[in-house]
Amino acid sequence: MSSLPPIDRRTALKWVLAAASTTALSPRFTRGAEWSVARPGYGSDPDLLKDYQPGDLWPLTFSAAQRRTATALCDVIIPADAQSPSASAVGVVAFLDEWVSAPYPDQVADRTTVLQGLAWIDAEAQRRFRQDFASLDAARQAAICDDICLASRARLEFQVAAQFFARFRDLTAGGFYTTPAGIKDLRYVGNVALASYEGPPPEVLRHAGLA
């Protein structure tokens, strides 16, 4: 668990709920004197034209064991299929590490969520199957994930883990669908200069019941 102190269940629930109350879709609202950091981020005037890699701006966190568990879990969430590679194959684990290592308040909260969650899922794998999560076969991994993949349906003892899973899935998806492979998977075809904008083609209008 690297440098994090052990926490009790009530504390765990509190941080998980705090993390869940922010949504990944809205702009970040942190106001006035509410934000102060011990470590600087990229500042208010970063170079917008540069390509950034995880580790460029702040030191990364994952131990080898954490990376192994994160790799396994993000590939359970986004495995390879006929259309695109798995999350870990396109750098999502490094992105997760960049995210949990960032100095900003949301990411600091996610750091706790993710590191505790990875530890939990390994402990749960050991408890049930005497192996760490990454060593489990797909059926056993699924047995654990099925218990935590939807908070509204998860049993009381899995509530904290389900909140972790929801956040980890959002982070994995956020990492994956912003890669060139993920963008291609969604069949996004924009971000190219066009001479004119022609609006939706007839097949799109038909599909939407507007033709």
Next chain:
Amino acid sequence: MPLITPAQLQKNYDVIIVGSGAGGGQTAYTLTLEGVKVLLLEAGRNYVPEKETPMFQTPHQAPLRGAGTPDKPFGFYDSTVDGGWTVPGEPYTSASTQKEREFWWWRARMLGGRTNHWGRYSFRNGPYDFKPRSRDGLGFDWPIGYADLAPYYDKVEMLIGVYGDNHGLENTPDSPAGVLLPPPKPRVSDLLVRKHARPLGLPVVAAHRAVLTRRLDAENLPAKLHPGNSRAQRLVREAMEGRAACFWATECGRGCSIRAAYQSPTVHLPPAMASGNLDLLTNAMAREVTTNAAGKATGIVFIDKTTGLEHRAAARVVVLAASSGETVRLLLNSKSARFPQGLANSSGLVGKYLMDTVGSSLVGQFPALENLPPHNEDGAGGEHMYAPWWLYREQLAGKLGFARGYHIEFWGGRRMPNFGTAAGLEWITGGSYGRKFKEDARRYYGSFIGFAGRGEMIPNADSYCDLDPAKRDKWGIPVLRFHWKWSDHETRQAAHMQRTFAELIQAMGGRTRTPPQLDGAKAIAPGGLIIHEVGGAIMGADPATSVTNQWSQTWDVPNLFLTDGAPFPSNADKNPTLTIMAQAWRAADHLVSELKKQNL
């Protein structure tokens, strides 16, 4: 090159303008093209959109996949430099610890200010919007009417380039033929909204946004903008020729390197700079307006942020266009024996009647848009259509329970995937993971439409700003303290927005993650969040009840003008930027005429 250092300041200018955004940019443009010698002070750094804009960068190239952080709240690629809800070393305070009474203040310390990232919505106020008190007894009338500002709306639209259409709708003015640029074709989400909004009585029409859907007519427009001024015509023609039409990619909020979307540094400032009449000094944090024994403004004291040293600049006329908040702050910090409660404040109204826009939103998910065939719908980098306010009659008859209207902005489409594109889907996926999750992500991508209401707030005595008695910024300048309170008119309006969105989403066959929030106090966005801060130095017909006259000229100090949103005595649902520009042009014309008559 008009970019100067403090050592290069001339001894005296005709006019000093503080702030280079919509108001300051327009004022500098109008004055310099009329031959007036201007010093433009900007608190932020110089900013060159042509070189600095991340046009085709993808989230993959950004830290944290471009997600917003306190350093860049609207995302890494948002154009805002050294700004956001916080500016390091430059705090502001709230008089109340209650969340609902806090004001959120967005600043941008950069050339062009907030014009760089704004939504480019460019709506005219209608005739009712200038005479709200006459219509329903609330708030304040403007000392001018629509007819006074209409010629300036025409000119601003021709200069900056605004796409849109004319529909003859109530209190939603048409532009004269040939003024607007053609609107972009609707996206599929626009057509879906329009089809189902019509039976509900909502008009869905082309939005008006300051984006060039074709190149400006550089041959003919300059003569219409500056009749009889051949030099201005030449400069404006050259500037227009330097602007490309939209190439239908990238979001306007990043800024626009090809100058297709309006921002002050690429539209207002180039002809001003080319005129030879402009000195531009960036990193100049204005502290106070200086005055002489006769009570006239003499210049500005500012701090050079690169050295921390204080300087003075002198001029015959001072124009403040620093944003409502900063303009108020400057006036209140310009205390003297003659002006003990701050400059231009004999009415005691400086800082009073601060306004923002009422905001509330709801997102729908629509089966009709699932699994759409791939097609490029980046479009004009922002919205193509909107719904103007449609219930004027019901409202005037008192049937709605709130006095002023709102328009609806909506946003859908298969836009460039970002960090949140496949997040938070479990309410429709049942918590899928694995291959099923990938199928779900494909199915639901592009099937959401967000609806946002933007409504009029009525000025009230509980919403204002003053100086914090104790706190100073890192330059030693006393900071603003905000006081805020929505009235029932705003909270009921927000609840009405929620009901309308829910009704519309249902009619479109969609669903929402959570039910609409029918408690207006919970549905309404916090004050300041929509970043339409206006008021604080309202204009009027009577010096006892207003800070400026109809020319944005302060009653107490005739050579002091305020050309940002501060003089707005009301804040129509129409986004304020176009009106700021039109009134700034009108005020600058008056300023030139008064200068010529030696009246200042």
